[in-house]
Amino acid sequence: MNSPHAASLRDAALVAGIAGILAFPFVGLLLTTEGTAPTLSTRFPEFAGAVVVIFFGRLGISAARRGHGLLPLVLGLAMAAGGAFSLVVEATGLGASGTAIWHAFVPGTFLSTVACAGGIAIAGLAGRNYLMQGRQPAERTPLPMGQLLLWLGIALAGFAILLPLLPGVDRRLIDVATLVLTYVMLGWGLNIVVGLAGLLDLGYVAFYAVGAYSYALLSVTFGWSFWVCLPVAGALAALFGILLGFPVLRLRGDYLAIVTLGFGEMIRIILLNWYDFTNGPDGITNIGRPSFFGLPFASKPEQGTESFHTFFGVAYDPVHRLIFMYYLILALAFVTNAFTLRIRRLPIGRAWEALREDEIACRSLGVNPRNTKLSAFAIGAMFAGFAGSFFATRQGFVSPESFTFIESAILVAIVVLGGMGSQIGVAVAAIILVGLPEYFRELQEYRMLAFGMGMVLIMLWRPGGLLTHREPTIRTRPAPA
Amino acid sequence: MNDESGRDSGRIRIRVMDYFAQQFINGVSLGAIYGLIAIGYTMVYGIIGMINFAHGEIYMIGAFIALMAVVAFGISEGGLVVLALLSALLVSMALTSLYGWVLERVAYRPLRGTQRLAALISAIGMSIALQNYVQLTQGARVKTLPPIIRGGFEFQFGNTEFIVRLSTLQILIVVVTLALMAIFALLIAKTALGRAQRACQQDQSMAALLGVNVDRTISLTFVMGAALASVAGLMVTLYYGVIDFFVGFIAGVKAFTAAVLGGIGSIPGAMLGGLLIGLTEAMWSGYFSIEYKDVATFSILVIVLIFLPTGILGTPEVEKV
Amino acid sequence: MNPPTLLSVEHLTMRFGGLIAVDDVSFSVEQGAIHALIGPNGAGKTTVFNCLTGFYKPTVGRITLHSPESRTPFLLEQMDDYRIVREAKVVRTFQNIRTFPKMSVLENLMVAQHNHLMRASGWTFLGLIGAPSFRHAEAESVERAEYWIGRTGLAEYADTEAGALPYGEQRRLEIARAMCCDPVLLCLDEPAAGLNPSETEELSELIGYIRDHHHISVLLIEHDMSMVMGVSDHIVVLDYGQKIAEGAPETVRNDPAVVQAYLGSDDEDEAGESEDTTS
Numbered sequence A: 001m002n003s004p005h006a007a008s009l010r011d012a013a014l015v016a017g018i019a020g021i022l023a024f025p026f027v028g029l030l031l032t033t034e035g036t037a038p039t040l041s042t043r044f045p046e047f048a049g050a051v052v053v054i055f056f057g058r059l060g061i062s063a064a065r066r067g068h069g070l071l072p073l074v075l076g077l078a079m080a081a082g083g084a085f086s087l088v089v090e091a092t093g094l095g096a097s098g099t100a101i102w103h104a105f106v107p108g109t110f111l112s113t114v115a116c117a118g119g120i121a122i123a124g125l126a127g128r129n130y131l132m133q134g135r136q137p138a139e140r141t142p143l144p145m146g147q148l149l150l151w152l153g154i155a156l157a158g159f160a161i162l163l164p165l166l167p168g169v170d171r172r173l174i175d176v177a178t179l180v181l182t183y184v185m186l187g188w189g190l191n192i193v194v195g196l197a198g199l200l201d202l203g204y205v206a207f208y209a210v211g212a213y214s215y216a217l218l219s220v221t222f223g224w225s226f227w228v229c230l231p232v233a234g235a236l237a238a239l240f241g242i243l244l245g246f247p248v249l250r251l252r253g254d255y256l257a258i259v260t261l262g263f264g265e266m267i268r269i270i271l272l273n274w275y276d277f278t279n280g281p282d283g284i285t286n287i288g289r290p291s292f293f294g295l296p297f298a299s300k301p302e303q304g305t306e307s308f309h310t311f312f313g314v315a316y317d318p319v320h321r322l323i324f325m326y327y328l329i330l331a332l333a334f335v336t337n338a339f340t341l342r343i344r345r346l347p348i349g350r351a352w353e354a355l356r357e358d359e360i361a362c363r364s365l366g367v368n369p370r371n372t373k374l375s376a377f378a379i380g381a382m383f384a385g386f387a388g389s390f391f392a393t394r395q396g397f398v399s400p401e402s403f404t405f406i407e408s409a410i411l412v413a414i415v416v417l418g419g420m421g422s423q424i425g426v427a428v429a430a431i432i433l434v435g436l437p438e439y440f441r442e443l444q445e446y447r448m449l450a451f452g453m454g455m456v457l458i459m460l461w462r463p464g465g466l467l468t469h470r471e472p473t474i475r476t477r478p479a480p481a
Numbered sequence B: 001m002n003d004e005s006g007r008d009s010g011r012i013r014i015r016v017m018d019y020f021a022q023q024f025i026n027g028v029s030l031g032a033i034y035g036l037i038a039i040g041y042t043m044v045y046g047i048i049g050m051i052n053f054a055h056g057e058i059y060m061i062g063a064f065i066a067l068m069a070v071v072a073f074g075i076s077e078g079g080l081v082v083l084a085l086l087s088a089l090l091v092s093m094a095l096t097s098l099y100g101w102v103l104e105r106v107a108y109r110p111l112r113g114t115q116r117l118a119a120l121i122s123a124i125g126m127s128i129a130l131q132n133y134v135q136l137t138q139g140a141r142v143k144t145l146p147p148i149i150r151g152g153f154e155f156q157f158g159n160t161e162f163i164v165r166l167s168t169l170q171i172l173i174v175v176v177t178l179a180l181m182a183i184f185a186l187l188i189a190k191t192a193l194g195r196a197q198r199a200c201q202q203d204q205s206m207a208a209l210l211g212v213n214v215d216r217t218i219s220l221t222f223v224m225g226a227a228l229a230s231v232a233g234l235m236v237t238l239y240y241g242v243i244d245f246f247v248g249f250i251a252g253v254k255a256f257t258a259a260v261l262g263g264i265g266s267i268p269g270a271m272l273g274g275l276l277i278g279l280t281e282a283m284w285s286g287y288f289s290i291e292y293k294d295v296a297t298f299s300i301l302v303i304v305l306i307f308l309p310t311g312i313l314g315t316p317e318v319e320k321v
Numbered sequence C: 001m002n003p004p005t006l007l008s009v010e011h012l013t014m015r016f017g018g019l020i021a022v023d024d025v026s027f028s029v030e031q032g033a034i035h036a037l038i039g040p041n042g043a044g045k046t047t048v049f050n051c052l053t054g055f056y057k058p059t060v061g062r063i064t065l066h067s068p069e070s071r072t073p074f075l076l077e078q079m080d081d082y083r084i085v086r087e088a089k090v091v092r093t094f095q096n097i098r099t100f101p102k103m104s105v106l107e108n109l110m111v112a113q114h115n116h117l118m119r120a121s122g123w124t125f126l127g128l129i130g131a132p133s134f135r136h137a138e139a140e141s142v143e144r145a146e147y148w149i150g151r152t153g154l155a156e157y158a159d160t161e162a163g164a165l166p167y168g169e170q171r172r173l174e175i176a177r178a179m180c181c182d183p184v185l186l187c188l189d190e191p192a193a194g195l196n197p198s199e200t201e202e203l204s205e206l207i208g209y210i211r212d213h214h215h216i217s218v219l220l221i222e223h224d225m226s227m228v229m230g231v232s233d234h235i236v237v238l239d240y241g242q243k244i245a246e247g248a249p250e251t252v253r254n255d256p257a258v259v260q261a262y263l264g265s266d267d268e269d270e271a272g273e274s275e276d277t278t279s
């Protein structure tokens, strides 16, 4: 046996060993409670399966990294086949009639899926190595990123506008797309705070909550319409941004992160416990739905009034409202984007970015850091307030449950993974982080696990985010030829 | 009638004192636990200047492993409880330390020297992943442990019916915490590892030039922090008797608050901060409302950061320009 | 008749814990002159700058600026750093370069005109609706930036990321950026550090040009003796936080205390440097 393979084997054994020790208590053992007494049972087949998959996976990856072709290809294909086989067996119930021995070899859907996907990835890497053998890597000319991103943006926007009209688009897809767009809008709002001004806000969801509850309370108490509540909710959220930001914005980066996290949790706890005002954990129901320029989307309009379908003379279809909601959030998101693109080119926008780059230099140029940060914080909060209103009207129901820390974490992840400050990056990251997991709801259980690991992996792969290109906000006039 | 009301108010006064004493005892026990977790935050922040956001999860993992070890060693009342608890503690410390080591190795070390935010995002990702890993493998329901260490002292002041309890477990928690504190303080003051840590804290590249193995020092810092967190995990399991996959988040935030309050980078500061946070929480729950006890902690964090950014025992520092 | 005093520093003292970085230093700067602050490493020069520009609050001392643009003098030790730039118009550069690395050279210079442009953009509202008055002001600012880009020889880099510029160009960018703040007093912290002789020569010319054509006073920290001697009208020497000499270049050069401070056996680095410059 030649030494590189021996090294790979040793490395794989080491990794599998450590992973085995780490995984043993959680995968190999199961803690259950009977009455009040805890009992411990074992799950050795799953554990053994996990260690074997990790061993071969690591072997394949390290071999592929060293540029080998054959070994990782065979390994990868074998893993993929094994994983797929056990998935099929489980799905068809072939193993159901089987014996304990069979179960000892089929460790569960999750592991099989991981083995299958990992095997395909390794085989792919190996295949590439095979093809690249003896070939020089082609000279790369730098792409005109600015142009490319512009076209990508136009294409995405066009796709978003046409989506509900495309054939084969069902309610579920529109629902998911609406959700993704909500996150895109929130991501763009947070991008002002984190991406442009460089203020790490881990409590952005608080302003989303303020917007949602403002709308809910105004709508339920006073019966105000969506279009009246929207600006009020935005203004209230911005006011909260200023109130919360004022004392803490001079804090250093990570301290600010923790304090904003604290604010986010505080607002949630208050919403949860201030029964008289917020109805506590039960939330607020019967929130008014927006109308289409005064025409409600009701199946049976009140006597003497018209609703959307009667006015346009079409049959009532609940999908109308869904599509309307979709376009509503699309329009709100576009407004957010247009606003951000424009304000980036104004002095305040440039000051935000300069503050992100070097606060001390900013102060040495006469930029008032507190006001500048506060403006970013307030404007970011305002957009969260708008998005919150939309959320409340779409659900018809708000409760503190929707505004947990994890939402803030997802939003920060969207902004940072997208590539701080890049508008298209935010959209792409929102699609990847929210859209994909939401569409594959079958994997619901594993969604957050994959989400967390994805955050780590993307950071390791591209610490600067997915799209790091930045266009200057102003250029000198082109020199006369 | 006058006489009676006078006696009543006297009784109430005694009761007030008793109640205070009870909340004080509870607060100190709780604070010791926060302090142990806070040491992990403060050491890591001191040495690499990042908030190890996943430290709360390390503590949660420590609590789970400790509970499993306790069950595995079949600890029930009587028998060699002390010996078995000690073995459970060692197993949990060893495994949790390994988690801490791997965490740094996999998620933080490759990002050292890149943007600060990248490491923080990676840490948040790890925190989410670990939480869900435990939820997936062990289920979302709470795990319980009936009390193992019983007994204690009861005090009664005057002729009131209110009894102040000081349990053996509470004494144990405080004693173990103090002992660990002393050991760690010695370790850092006297050993080569401690010197290396302080050197890295001041200037990493300079320390490397002087022959300090920076990578190893940072790894060991994570290992130490994780070991202490696992002790806290065991004690919480014994003290409250319930844990679930989510206990790491809020405990983590509070412990971080404790670290900031005491002065980030200072180990005695972390202990002091832990005590203050524990006391605040106990008093707030006792006198105001349990629901808002977390709000009280967060408010302290904000107030401290605004008026005393270097904490109680931290060294003041003028930002170098 | 002496030219009027622009800046007077009286009994300036700055302590960091036990360390006295600046110890009872007094000096003044005249209008339209180039003054230099020299001294070995760690003498406290940068700390004096930090006190002047509000980054540190001095432990003791008074710093007064008699701006020709204002009737009442400014008490700099009582003002926040950004207000010193905005109102008193004392602008500084940094010893360790601080550009906005991901922003283009032109953008760097636009940030320097932030306060002017904020007012012109009606605190952003006029800017958002694209008011002509704002567009006009912005065009003017671009023009001013282009002027300084040309002056500092950065024309070919105008739309390049500042972080991608060569070292010497970044130093000049900082000066151009400071000039876009429209200063009354320009404070340069070791602007020639890391430059080669021909670049240093150009820099001297630039500083002279700023004084002569823009009538701006300059306070200069510099190690390069030949440059300091060539360009400055007046020199203040610091050592261990104390002022040990002051006067015209010729007087300071021959002052025994200064020679001692620079050639002192404990500071070989400095000795080497000053030998270089005398040869």
Ligand SMILES: Nc1ncnc2c1ncn2[C@@H]1O[C@H](COP(=O)(O)OP(=O)(O)O)[C@@H](O)[C@H]1O
Binding pocket: B318, B319, B320, B321, C016, C019, C021, C039, C040, C041, C042, C043, C044, C045, C046, C047, C048
């Ligand atoms: N923020 C600070 N905290 C502590 N010490 C400082 C700080 N700033 C400067 N010093 C100390 O003050 C002394 C003078 O530094 P400095 O003014 O930078 O010297 P110079 O610019 O003349 O080389 C040095 O000993 C330095 O370490």
Ligand SMILES: [Mg+2]
Binding pocket: C045, C046, C047, C095
């Ligand atoms: Mg200096």
